[in-house]
Amino acid sequence: MKKRSKMKTCLMVLLFSVASLMSFAQTTGNFKGKILDQSTKQPVVGATVQIDQTQLGATTDTTGVFTINNIPTGTYGVTISYLGFQTKNISEVIITSGKTYYSELEILEAVANLNEATVRAFKGENNLLTPVSTFSYSREEIFRNPGAQGDIMRALGSLAGVVSSGAQFSAIAARGQGTQDNVYMVDDIPMFNLSHLEAEGFNSGFNDPNGGRFSIFAPRIIDNVQFQNGGFDAVYGRKSSSYLGLGIKEGNKATWSFAGQFDLLGATLIADGPVSKKTSLFASGRYQNFGLLQRMLDQQNPVSIGFGDYLIKTTTELNAKNKLSVIAMYNPERPRRGIDDIDTDYNINDDNSGGTILFNHEGSKALVGLNLRTLIDSKSYIKNVLYFRSSTVDNNFGHFTPSLDEEGMVLDPRSGRYEDDLRRIKNDQMEIGYRSIYTKRFDKLTITAGLDAAVVNLDYERSLKRIDTVYSFRNTDLRPSPGQYYQILNPSQYNSSFDNSAFNGSGYVAVSWKIANGFTLNPSIRYDYTGFTEQHTVSPRISGSILLGDKQSINFASGIYFQDAAFSDLAGQSAANKLKNERTFQNILGYKYQFSGDLKLVVEGWHKQFDDVVVQPNRVQSYLHNNGTGYAYGADLSLTKRLSQSWYGTASYSYMESQRDDHSGLGAYDYTFNIPHNFSILGSYKPNNKWIFSGKFRYSTGRPADIYTLHSNVLNNPDMLRYSQEITEVNGRRLPDYVSLDMRVDYNVPLKKGMFSAFVDLADINNQFNVNSEVFIPNTGGVYRVGLGVFPTFGVRVEL
Structure with missing residues (x-):
């Protein structure tokens, strides 16, 4: 009986601790980074960094560095713009409670005749040095x-x-x-x-x-x-x-x-x-x-x-x-x-x-x-x-x-x-x-x-x-x-x-x-x-x-x-x-x-x-x-x-x-x-x-x-x-023929200072045995x- 009581007590303490981490989680984090010209690696001064669908943003200083503080926890898109450069979109900036997300980012020079307000450049893309494939x-x-x-x-x-x-x-x-x-x-x-x-x-x-x-x-x-x-x-x-x-x-x-x-x-x-x-x-x-x-x-x-x-x-x-x-x-x-x-x-x-x-x-x-x-x-x-x-x-x-x-x-x-x-x-x-x-x-x-x-x-x-x-x-x-x-x-x-x-x-x-x-x-x-x-x-x-x-x-x-x-x-x-x-x-x-x-x-x-x-x-x-x-x-x-x-x-x-x-x-x-x-x-x-x-x-x-x-x-x-x-x-x-259906589910819960995630990743859920090769058996x-x-x-x- 004593052992069971101790186990129940430990389990309750553990559950309470997890619940505390979640319920008293901080609600904001920060985003800091540096913007560089991709072709010269020089810092870009005066570039605008905007957290999408919010009023939060910043401008890079003389070293190309920006800081945005007190961002509510969550996942955001970020838009980086500067005159004469392609507008760049960062798709997933994850703001975690009590943490600073840091990233060094590069932007490309604008392409003549290309509507830079339309194109959002990703790594290596819309770069005239690598035009194909x-x-x-x-x-x-x-x-x-x-x-x-x-x-x-x-x-x-x-x-x-x-x-x-x-x-x-x-x-x-x-x-x-x-x-x-x-x-x-x-x-x-x-x-x-x-x-x-x-x-x-x-x-x-x-x-x-x-x-x-x-x-x-x-x-x-x-x-x-x-x-x-x-x-x-x-x-x-x-x-x-x-x-x-x-x-x-x-x-x-x-x-x-x-x-x-x-x-x-x-x-x-x-x-x-x-x-x-x-x-x-x-x-x-x-x-x-x-x-x-x-x-x-x-x-x-x-x-x-x-x-x-x-x-x-x-x-x-x-x-x-x-x-x-x-x-x-x-x-x-x-x-x-x-x-x-x-x-x-x-x-x-x-x-x-x-x-x-x-x-x-x-x-x-x-x-x-x-x-x-x-x-x-x-x-x-x-x-x-x-x-x-x-x-x-x-x-x-x-x-x-x-x-x-x-x-x-x-x-x-x-x-x-x-x-x-x-x-x-x-x-x-x-x-x-x-x-x-x-x-x-x-x-x-x-x-x-x-x-x-x-x-x-x-x-x-x-x-x-x-x-x-x-x-x-x-x-x-x-x-x-x-x-x-x-x-x-x-x-x-x-x-x-x-x-x-x-x-x-x-x-x-x-x-x-x-x-x-x-x-x-x-x-x-x-x-x-x-x-x-x-x-x-x-x-x-x-x-x-x-x-x-x-x-x-x-x-x-x-x-x-x-x-x-x-x-x-x-x-x-x-x-x-x-x-x-x-x-x-x-x-x-x-x-x-x-x-x-x-x-x-x-x-x-x-x-x-x-x-x-x-x-x-x-x-x-x-x-x-x-x-x-x-x-x-x-x-x-x-x-x-x-x-x-x-x-x-x-x-x-x-x-x-x-x-x-x-x-x-x-x-x-x-x-x-x-x-x-x-x-x-x-x-x-x-x-x-x-x-x-x-x-x-x-x-x-x-x-x-x-x-x-x-x-x-x-x-x-x-x-x-x-x-x-x-x-x-x-x-x-x-x-x-090769046929495969893959599925994945991710579940994320913010903690006091961090994140808890669970996932299931299923490759070939149709369970077709996809053959790569055959090996002959002399026996x-x-x-x-x-x-x-x-x-x-x-x-x-x-x-x-």
Whole structure:
């Protein structure tokens, strides 16, 4: 009785405390920030900052700083205006009790003939330097994206011309190219990749095209996103498909806040505030584990999956002209599936069964970077970036040979041979780099010039401990005799070891020239030296915009893009076999109509020609060459209602064709990411400051898959029955279409000093199993399908 009484007393105290925090909550907060000219980074003096639908506002002082005090708690739109500049709208400024919301904001110079009272500029948009294929997300828009769980890579999958690998994968592929072809920049620092759980070595020990499953950034870490789906200028290179620039949130310079999110997958903790008068800090830590979710979904033989993301960033105003940011990131991961994880009484042909594969993966990514921005004079500035980044991968793959019944049900997983170290992939990469980028604005001309220099070290090892048999092959692959319906994977042809360093250097110049009223041309040129391929390349590019009135414009881009050969491909070659960089020639023509300040229509057609594409003549050999060619073309349509007041939404449709030819005798074929039809519609509604409702529907044509002939008892041994698949047409058929309906609900309650939030985020609530790929099973002659059905998560977030 005493224990029950104490428990009741504790519960009453807890409920009373929560109620007190809510009922006696302060009712006002503050908004402070700094307004800069985006093209020169100079402070804007005299700009007006207005809290929408209120009488509250302020004007920036001689340092570009403004302060608005005693704002009632809630979520507001903010309008920033200044003569000669585009009016800028900030969609979601969240005023919290007893806190100061701080943000450094940039505004763009007004565009001639464009009604600046009509257009509200978002990050990177309506910028004549990036006239084509440019999209942006705010921090709140990323978080609201249903089914994405705050993951930026999953949020990008709803953009026009962008497809994810599908289902459980989140990596993006843009306009007929692959997941490895995108430029990734984080605070102006180039990154190897941005994903966890990339299955390097899964496909018979060679690269898997699907990319990773989750981004390395926890929710609310990314402050702004700029994505350009091709046509980017010469400032960026070494990849040829798209440009993704991510800005990590800077620490609040006015007040401290601490936040914790706890959900079905794990926990995230964030600290954000001033360290001194000149320095602010933003730090976060996240750990994710999928054990609870897998038990909730009643998955058989769940894979052990865990990863972490740890980040710290400091920002210091050294003086009026110099701003220094320091960032450090560490992202470890360790998924595994051992023989002890395998249960009896499951069918190895079932979806996501994993077949007979065992694996143990250890990997991590790390980054340390310094970014110094210096104002030289009122019209120019320079950015100097020094960074170190690394990526480590240690993958071990094996398999087991269980006893099965006639339907493929496992009777005993340990009945035959099992080993977890048949193949090993070690891929350690390190890079020390420096970037210097200078920008100067004249009356009708803006010039950007820069250089990049980096030393890359690659320590790569691929090993096979014994001869293995491969039961999936193309009919053009070499075999000792036509009647041998399998291939032998020999260590002498598979194993490779590479440990070397190389220098990469780049120089570039980009010009934005206002030739006439309403006509802007952006020529640029880039030079690259790639040390591992010992290749010099020159990439001329051009883009432009022609205004047709105060609401519409014609935009275009054309250029050559060279892409460095993948490190893992380079490491597997003999010294005599030098791979070349792949070459892409792309053209884009688009039309944009700005219906209102927050509603626009963009239609674009595009074409790409691929040359010197790296191909693998024989799937069981490391030897590669550049004999591949191809092309891709398509059209994208997007209608975007930006986040302002209570509504936000997008609707997009893409048509795409992408063909490759390896010149191997099988002819041209559909590329892995040839998705002819892709449709997405997203909407979010906020009826009041407590509730947010969001939904997203996605449809796309199914991924290409091989046509094959099935052969049985290929070893001519009934006691060791094996099947094989002879691929007769590469990607000659299609997997089922992708269909997904995602829903998200957020509920927010103000506290005395902070906010309490609860959310439910349901991906694929229609529970259609969306297939990403098929994996052949020699033991049964069937396939198991890699994919995902419903993916739920829910949790709470507390900010103090």
